[in-house]
Amino acid sequence: MKSILSNKLYLYLTEFFAGMSVMAVELGASRLLAPYFSSSQIVWTIIIGTIMIAMALGNIYGGRTADKNPNPDRLYKRILIAAVWIAAIPVAGKYIILGISALLIFSVDSHFLIWSAFFACIVIFVFPLFLLGTVTPSLTKYAVESLEDNGKTVGTLGAFQTIGSILGTFLPTFVTIPAVGTSITFLIFAGILLLLSIIYFISAKTGKKQAVIGMVLFLVCCIFGSSNSFAFWEADLTYEGESVYNYLQVKEDENTVILSTNVLFGVQSMLKKDQSLTGMYYDYAMAAPFMAGVEEKDQLEVLILGMGTGTFATQCMRYFDHLKIEGVEIDEKITMLAKQYFELPEEVEVTTYDGRAYLNAVDKKYDVIMVDAYQDITIPFQMSSVEFFRLVKEHLTEDGVMVVNMNMRGSQEGNIDQYLADTIASVFDTVYTVDVMGSTNRELFASSSLDILEVMKRNLEKTEDSELYGMIDWVAFRLEAYQAGNYKMTDDQAPVEVLGMKVIDELIGEEVEYYRAIFEERGIRGLLEEM
Numbered sequence: 001m002k003s004i005l006s007n008k009l010y011l012y013l014t015e016f017f018a019g020m021s022v023m024a025v026e027l028g029a030s031r032l033l034a035p036y037f038s039s040s041q042i043v044w045t046i047i048i049g050t051i052m053i054a055m056a057l058g059n060i061y062g063g064r065t066a067d068k069n070p071n072p073d074r075l076y077k078r079i080l081i082a083a084v085w086i087a088a089i090p091v092a093g094k095y096i097i098l099g100i101s102a103l104l105i106f107s108v109d110s111h112f113l114i115w116s117a118f119f120a121c122i123v124i125f126v127f128p129l130f131l132l133g134t135v136t137p138s139l140t141k142y143a144v145e146s147l148e149d150n151g152k153t154v155g156t157l158g159a160f161q162t163i164g165s166i167l168g169t170f171l172p173t174f175v176t177i178p179a180v181g182t183s184i185t186f187l188i189f190a191g192i193l194l195l196l197s198i199i200y201f202i203s204a205k206t207g208k209k210q211a212v213i214g215m216v217l218f219l220v221c222c223i224f225g226s227s228n229s230f231a232f233w234e235a236d237l238t239y240e241g242e243s244v245y246n247y248l249q250v251k252e253d254e255n256t257v258i259l260s261t262n263v264l265f266g267v268q269s270m271l272k273k274d275q276s277l278t279g280m281y282y283d284y285a286m287a288a289p290f291m292a293g294v295e296e297k298d299q300l301e302v303l304i305l306g307m308g309t310g311t312f313a314t315q316c317m318r319y320f321d322h323l324k325i326e327g328v329e330i331d332e333k334i335t336m337l338a339k340q341y342f343e344l345p346e347e348v349e350v351t352t353y354d355g356r357a358y359l360n361a362v363d364k365k366y367d368v369i370m371v372d373a374y375q376d377i378t379i380p381f382q383m384s385s386v387e388f389f390r391l392v393k394e395h396l397t398e399d400g401v402m403v404v405n406m407n408m409r410g411s412q413e414g415n416i417d418q419y420l421a422d423t424i425a426s427v428f429d430t431v432y433t434v435d436v437m438g439s440t441n442r443e444l445f446a447s448s449s450l451d452i453l454e455v456m457k458r459n460l461e462k463t464e465d466s467e468l469y470g471m472i473d474w475v476a477f478r479l480e481a482y483q484a485g486n487y488k489m490t491d492d493q494a495p496v497e498v499l500g501m502k503v504i505d506e507l508i509g510e511e512v513e514y515y516r517a518i519f520e521e522r523g524i525r526g527l528l529e530e531m
Contacts, residue, residue, distance in 0.1 A: 004203035005072055008153070011143045012160045017192050018079070018135040019161035023168030024176075024189040025086060026051050029125050031172075031182040032089070035230040035247035035263045036097050037117040040378045040497040046114065050121040051129050058133015065134070066141035073207060075138040076200045080207075080214045082131040083193035087218050090183035090225030093124050094232060113501060136161065178244050178333075181228035187221065194218050231263040238341065243333035250341050257341055259309050259334070268374070269309035271342045275318060277471055281405050281441040282311045284434055285370060286468065287475045288403040288445060289316065289323070291452040292367040295462040299324055303366040303395070305355035305383070306373030309338035313348045319468050326351070326366075328358045330373075356382050359391045367397055372405040381494040384420060388491075389427040393448065401452060402428070404444040416499035417442055418487050425484035432479045443475075444482070453479065 004010050029047045030039055037043050065074065100123065101116045139157055144150045168189075176185040194214055201207035229240055230247060238257070239250035246261045256278075259269040270278050277283045294300050300323045304313055307327030316323050327350040329335050335352065338344040351358060355373050369392055373383050382388060392402050404424065406417045421444055425431045428446035432453070435442050445452065456476060463469050489496070 004200060005142060008143055008156075010200075011139050012156060014079075014196060015135065015139055015157045016160040016164035017196050018132050019164030020168035020171075021082075021086070021164075021189045021193050022051075022055070022129060022132050023165045024172045024185065025125065025129065027169065027172040027177070028089070028182055028186050028189075029121065031177055031185075031242065031247070032093055032124075033097070033117055033120060035261075036101070037113050037120075038262065038378060040500070042114060042497045042501060043117050046117045046121055047125075050118065050126055054126040054129040055133035058130040058135075059137055061130070062134025063137035063141075066138040070138075070141050072138075072142060072200070073204065075134065075142075076197045077207060077210055078131040078134055079193050080197040080210060082128040083190045083197065084214050084217045084221070085128040085131075086186055086193070087190035087221035087225065089124060089186050090227075091221050094230060096120060096123055111501065173244065177242055181242055183225055183228050187225060190218065190221070239337065241333070243331050245331045246334070248333060248337065250337060252341075259337065259342070269311045269338075269342060271309070271311065271314070277315070277467060278311065280439065281407075281436045281443055282315055283471050284436055284441075284443040284475050285312055285372075285403045285405065286315060286319070287434075287443075287456060287472050287479075288368045288370065288401045289320065290456040290459045290463075290472055291401045291445060291447065292397075292399060293455050293459055294320055294323075294367075295459040296455075297367070298322060300368065301364070301366045301397075302326070302368045302370070304328065304370045304372065305358070306371065307338070307350055308334060308372065309342035310344040310348060310350075311342070312370055312372070314342070314344060317345050317348065319463075319465060325349070328353050328355050330354050354382075355380075356388055356391065359395055362395070365395055365397050365400070367400050369396060369400070369402045370405075371402060374407065378500040379416075379420070379496050381489075381496050382491070384423065384496050385489050385491045385494050386423055386426060389424050389446075393427055396448070399449040399452075399455070400447065401449075402446045404446070406442045406444060407440065415502065416496060418485060419489055419499060420444070421482050422485045422487040423489045425482055426488055431482040431484070433482050434475055434478050434480065445479070 026047060029051070030044060033039075033043055033047070062075075097116075097120045100119050104112060104116050104119070136157065140154055143153045143157060172185050176188055197214065198211050201211045228242065231237065231240065231249060234251070237249060238252050239248070241248050247263070249260045249263065251258050251260070255273055257271040257273070258267050261268055267280070270280060270282070272278055289300055289302070292300060300320070302313075302316060302323055302325045304325065304327040307313065307329035310327060313325045313327055316325060325348045327348060329350055329352060332352045335350050338350075344350075353361075355371070371383065371392065373380055396402060404420065406420055421431065421433065424444060424446050428448060430447045430450055430452055432445045433442055449455070453476070456472070460469060460472050460476070
């Protein structure tokens with residue numbers, strides 16, 4: 001056995017850093033895929049499942065090769081290759097994701113995001129984690145010297161792997177990704193594996209050529225893969241970065257500033273530079289203060305769960321001077337962007353917290369509660385259940401109004417909006433909905449009061465702003481009393497990810513059908529000409 005391995009400490013350190021790197025790559029995989037496919041439970045399931053398959057196959061292969069040829073050179077060459085591959089992910093990963101998506105979008109009729117995420121994981125992550133999966137059985141072969149202490153040795157290896165995995169879980173989430181981004185995180189842990197291999201080869205006085213090639217390739221990856229830009233085709237982004245919870249992108253033109261947490265679709269917040277209405281669901285939600293009697297009260301208490309950068313709050317403050325607005329936003333970095341780019345008024349109080357946990361922590365009642373919390377493209381399950389909406393109801397005044405933004409309006413029976421609306425209707429006496437023109441959003445208004453429409457019309461007549469009057473009058477004309485069905489979500493069963501993916505499939509299918517017809521008729525050239 002090579003000199004550096006004569007002391008078992010290096011074997012244990014190898015297990016430690018391999019375990020740490022596996023978890024770091026797994027978390028990095030989530031952050032790499034999230035801006036394109038979301039970070040929903042479904043995507044996490046795909047990541048964990050494919051990685052476990054890779055590790056299992058690696059365990060089998062590593063054990064067999066260790067029995068046939070117990071030369072440590074082979075193991076550390078595999079670790080070296082894994083390090084270079086992981087370092088190459090920031091260079092090529094984004095292009096692979098978009099390439100796979102482009103291929104599948106014209107060939108897959110359903111579950112597009114699921115299949116795209118699955119094949120992206122297979123192509124990008126299975127091979128390096130298969131190689132790292134060979135570490136444990138190989139090290140066991142090298143470390144066990146006799147049957148008398150094999151239990152102790154295997155247990156120590158397992159302990160080092162577990163401790164490394166713990167650090168590999170916490171460091172990327174709380175340290176490296178927020179501080180330096182996903183790309184640098186991949187490079188950091190690839191560098192650790194590379195250093196581990198090089199130290200071995202220097203000690204063993206072998207593998208010099210492989211070590212040099214590995215270092216050169218790693219340096220190339222560091223040069224070309226250090227960018228944290230996910231939307232690499234965008235040349236004029238105002239801001240692009242990451243937080244503990246989200247990918248964040250701020251884009252602006254001469255008229256608007258937009259926040260998005262996804263590079264392909266979705267607008268989370270908007271600021272109109274001329275201080276006009278946005279033309280989006282935020283305008284429709286302005287009906288809620290009128291339903292709560294905004295023109296008849298000395299002060300209206302408003303709570304926004306899912307504050308974002310404060311589009312709704314900013315508009316409310318612009319049109320009403322007697323509102324006290326509180327916001328709850330789980331992502332502190334979004335709140336920072338709100339103040340930096342979106343002109344969030346200083347008098348709006350924002351608490352960094354989960355929306356439901358906040359309601360559990362306070363006993364205050366509000367005239368209006370807006371629920372606009374989203375995790376990428378899906379609603380957090382804990383904010384979609386009967387139990388949650390009962391909690392909201394407890395925090396509303398007797399004539400208070402809840403407004404909920406539902407962002408994926410589907411046409412099929414049993415879609416996510418129908419589940420949400422039925423759930424809310426089982427809690428509140430009065431429920432109205434209105435579809436947002438030109439988008440897939442639907443606004444829902446709910447209250448224990450039976451006369452919110454009469455209150456809205458009465459208060460609307462007192463407003464002096466013609467633009468706001470026209471908008472709310474237009475909304476009032478299109479409000480429909482919701483006829484509740486039997487769909488309902490609870491804390492125990494709230495399949496928001498599955499329901500959301502079904503609607504996304506429907507929306508993507510409608511969008512791509514036009515281009516698919518062109519592709520079938522005129523081929524790639526016709527498609528490129530059209531685009």
